[in-house]
Amino acid sequence: MQKKEAYNVAVVGATGAVGRTMIATLEERKFPVAELRLLASSRSAGSELPFHGKPVTVQELKNDSFQDIDIALFSAGASTSRQFGPKAVEVGCVVIDNSSAFRMEPGIPLVVPEVNPDAIGSEPGIIANPNCSTIQMVVALKPLHDRFRVRRVIVSTYQSVSGSGQKAIDELTHQSKSALNCEPLVKNVYPHQIAFNCLPHIDTFLDNGYTKEEMKMVNETRKIMGDDSIHVTPTTVRVPVMYSHSESIYVETDEEIDVAEVRRVLSAFPGVSVVDAPEKNEYPLAIDAAGRDEVMVGRIRKDLANPKALNLWVVADNLRKGAALNAVQIAEALIR
Amino acid sequence: MQKKEAYNVAVVGATGAVGRTMIATLEERKFPVAELRLLASSRSAGSELPFHGKPVTVQELKNDSFQDIDIALFSAGASTSRQFGPKAVEVGCVVIDNSSAFRMEPGIPLVVPEVNPDAIGSEPGIIANPNCSTIQMVVALKPLHDRFRVRRVIVSTYQSVSGSGQKAIDELTHQSKSALNCEPLVKNVYPHQIAFNCLPHIDTFLDNGYTKEEMKMVNETRKIMGDDSIHVTPTTVRVPVMYSHSESIYVETDEEIDVAEVRRVLSAFPGVSVVDAPEKNEYPLAIDAAGRDEVMVGRIRKDLANPKALNLWVVADNLRKGAALNAVQIAEALIR
Numbered sequence: 001m002q003k004k005e006a007y008n009v010a011v012v013g014a015t016g017a018v019g020r021t022m023i024a025t026l027e028e029r030k031f032p033v034a035e036l037r038l039l040a041s042s043r044s045a046g047s048e049l050p051f052h053g054k055p056v057t058v059q060e061l062k063n064d065s066f067q068d069i070d071i072a073l074f075s076a077g078a079s080t081s082r083q084f085g086p087k088a089v090e091v092g093c094v095v096i097d098n099s100s101a102f103r104m105e106p107g108i109p110l111v112v113p114e115v116n117p118d119a120i121g122s123e124p125g126i127i128a129n130p131n132c133s134t135i136q137m138v139v140a141l142k143p144l145h146d147r148f149r150v151r152r153v154i155v156s157t158y159q160s161v162s163g164s165g166q167k168a169i170d171e172l173t174h175q176s177k178s179a180l181n182c183e184p185l186v187k188n189v190y191p192h193q194i195a196f197n198c199l200p201h202i203d204t205f206l207d208n209g210y211t212k213e214e215m216k217m218v219n220e221t222r223k224i225m226g227d228d229s230i231h232v233t234p235t236t237v238r239v240p241v242m243y244s245h246s247e248s249i250y251v252e253t254d255e256e257i258d259v260a261e262v263r264r265v266l267s268a269f270p271g272v273s274v275v276d277a278p279e280k281n282e283y284p285l286a287i288d289a290a291g292r293d294e295v296m297v298g299r300i301r302k303d304l305a306n307p308k309a310l311n312l313w314v315v316a317d318n319l320r321k322g323a324a325l326n327a328v329q330i331a332e333a334l335i336r
Numbered sequence: 337m338q339k340k341e342a343y344n345v346a347v348v349g350a351t352g353a354v355g356r357t358m359i360a361t362l363e364e365r366k367f368p369v370a371e372l373r374l375l376a377s378s379r380s381a382g383s384e385l386p387f388h389g390k391p392v393t394v395q396e397l398k399n400d401s402f403q404d405i406d407i408a409l410f411s412a413g414a415s416t417s418r419q420f421g422p423k424a425v426e427v428g429c430v431v432i433d434n435s436s437a438f439r440m441e442p443g444i445p446l447v448v449p450e451v452n453p454d455a456i457g458s459e460p461g462i463i464a465n466p467n468c469s470t471i472q473m474v475v476a477l478k479p480l481h482d483r484f485r486v487r488r489v490i491v492s493t494y495q496s497v498s499g500s501g502q503k504a505i506d507e508l509t510h511q512s513k514s515a516l517n518c519e520p521l522v523k524n525v526y527p528h529q530i531a532f533n534c535l536p537h538i539d540t541f542l543d544n545g546y547t548k549e550e551m552k553m554v555n556e557t558r559k560i561m562g563d564d565s566i567h568v569t570p571t572t573v574r575v576p577v578m579y580s581h582s583e584s585i586y587v588e589t590d591e592e593i594d595v596a597e598v599r600r601v602l603s604a605f606p607g608v609s610v611v612d613a614p615e616k617n618e619y620p621l622a623i624d625a626a627g628r629d630e631v632m633v634g635r636i637r638k639d640l641a642n643p644k645a646l647n648l649w650v651v652a653d654n655l656r657k658g659a660a661l662n663a664v665q666i667a668e669a670l671i672r
Binding site: 152154156158172173176177180191192193196197198199200201205208209210218231233235237239240241242246248250259278279281283284285286287298299300301302303304305306309311313 | 614
């Protein structure tokens with residue numbers, strides 16, 4: 001991308017949970033923004049969102065919304081990305097797309113900057129931001145893969161409702177209040193009560209019995225790690241938590257595991273924070289990860305029988321590293 | 337045990353969450369009770385609990401509390417069981433103990449009636465009731481072990497707060513209200529906030545990095561299944577759910593898995609309810625299992641790469657099958 005003092009940046013889906021976090025992340029990380037163009041559906045157009053203390057009016061997303069834009073951050077769902085992403089590219093934008101629309105398309109880079117920065121090209125085009133559950137997992141796996149070679153991963157997730165957007169945060173809030181007051185619960189976002197319950201169901205079910213969310217973890221992990229021999233077996237579960245996804249990850253490796261070495265390579269890896277002092281009740285927690293940038297890793301322990309396997313507990317803010325932050329980090333890599 | 341028309345039954349720890357469920361379960365299942373003797377600490381003595389519509393006064397637990405008792409159901413913690421269990425046996429009682437005090441002692445049967453009924457002896461003595469997370473897992477594993485031979489299990493749990501007793505139910509209730517009202521949270525039971533959070537920490541940590549709860553799942557599974565070659569790797573997690581434990585279980589077998597056959601052997605196994613119609617959004621849920629006797633099994637699917645492995649989602653009421661019901665079922669087997 002051509003070097004400039006500052007760049008014109010568009011945020012598509014600006015009023016959503018991820019869109020708002022994108023705006024906050026651009027501000028916090030002092031991304032060199034000349035113009036910030038906030039785009040959303042006609043329903044949200046006209047509302048204002050603050051950026052560096054000044055109100056920015058949200059505009060309706062249209063075919064000609066991307067004139068003079070250098071970088072467009074999309075987070076408005078796959079159909080919006082399919083419809084408007086190519087329009088933005090046509091007028092010279094780099095599109096960083098948080099939806100699933102283009103992730104598995106050959107030729108489209110799928111990028112976690114700590115893991116595969118070299119996948120980012122220099123031409124205008126689409127760069128895909130991976131699924132939130134996958135991002136935090138590959139950040140923890142990459143240093144282990146480099147050192148011990150990861151062969152197999154068995155992962156069970158504990159995913160917060162913010163992954164389903166602001167309306168799901170509202171649903172958990174309202175259902176929790178209703179349940180505590182013994183009042184009837186209203187369900188709109190999820191097919192079952194999420195308050196005080198766990199749903200082993202994220203995204204739609206496929207014929208093989210896995211959900212789309214689970215298959216994203218299988219396929220995106222291989223593409224990001226650049227290694228089709230890595231086998232992931234996922235179970236993705238929605239839990240009554242507002243922010244941050246937690247993951248119980250079992251990893252099998254080619255090389256024998258040394259826990260001290262695992263801590264060393266994880267601690268040295270950018271974006272990872274090792275939080276692992278169980279004797280002091282210190283381990284990664286969803287409420288601690290919320291609002292933070294790092295992927296927190298703890299409960300590091302060897303398998304009791306297999307010397308080439310270990311367990312991890314990995315927690316990250318799904319709206320930040322799982323979405324907005326990762327997108328902004330891709331933008332930072334582009335202009336570096 | 338000598339056959340009688342009805343038996344004198346003591347419940348030790350009668351006022352706790354499990355004790356109350358034991359009383360309800362004896363009533364529901366029409367266990368032939370002549371006298372029901374409710375025992376608890378001096379703090380709870382004098383209070384009344386209903387049994388078949390009549391109030392029963394709680395007595396203080398003492399050394400001579402077990403005169404004329406046939407069966408004593410203990411659920412008042414390991415130290416109470418160690419102190420009073422042997423006293424009850426001395427006067428001819430069969431003790432069914434829900435604590436961890438005697439579970440791994442050689443010679444003490446550790447029983448899940450659907451799995452290893454033959455372990456129940458006929459002499460007075462102590463019979464141990466397994467850990468709640470272990471009970472529901474082995475009920476799902478046993479028919480698979482009989483048909484496909486289970487070699488390895490990787491399990492991540494989603495355990496409700498009722499496993500920590502009534503005070504933890506109160507803590508989740510109060511913390512949830514406080515969090516929803518943006519008020520400070522009070523912590524007494526857990527070292528961290530449990531409302532809208534997940535704690536990868538149940539029971540105390542051991543030197544190997546696993547918790548006692550995790551090691552119970554490793555060791556008790558082998559003893560109940562009568563097969564020391566079964567290897568369990570657990571991660572136990574407390575989630576903000578009131579009742580029922582959910583478990584994401586990955587099972588490796590000797591024989592190749594056939595999913596239709598898995599459904600068949602699970603459906604035919606006593607105590608199991610297969611709930612597995614994802615196309616209709618039907619899978620086991622904590623809120624559905626609460627108050628029910630069955631172990632619910634769903635999300636049955638083969639591993640995508642290993643034909644000798646499958647995933648399950650297993651949910652049961654931890655106070656019922658995980659504790660009170662299993663104890664009463666042992667009592668039923670004793671008098672059969």
